[in-house]
Amino acid sequence: MSKIEYIALYYKPQCPFCQKVLSVKDELGQEFELCDTASNSDLMEEQLEATGKKTVPCLKITKGDAVEWLYESGDICNYLKNL
Numbered sequence: 001m002s003k004i005e006y007i008a009l010y011y012k013p014q015c016p017f018c019q020k021v022l023s024v025k026d027e028l029g030q031e032f033e034l035c036d037t038a039s040n041s042d043l044m045e046e047q048l049e050a051t052g053k054k055t056v057p058c059l060k061i062t063k064g065d066a067v068e069w070l071y072e073s074g075d076i077c078n079y080l081k082n083l
Helices: 016-028 041-051 073-081
Strands: 006-011 033-036 058-063 066-071
Touching: 006 016, 006 041, 016 073, 033 041, 041 058, 041 066, 058 073, 066 073
Parallel strands: 006 033
Antiparallel strands: 006 058, 058 066
16 A cells, blocks of 8 residues: 555635534644635646546545545545544
């Protein structure tokens, strides 16, 4: 299993599901990039191009050359808790 090199959360500040993920992030004291798709359309386009979806929250996980995009706040929270 490759080591995680980069994590970014694609989110919108007003989204309650995103706030749930941000709360877990803060509880766990984790640090990763926050990509506000509401204020940066380039980020939204990047996500749409990569996944075919604009849905948030979405966690971008980079391991070596492999990139995974994880959706659903519950799944993202569970993933973060198991890092």
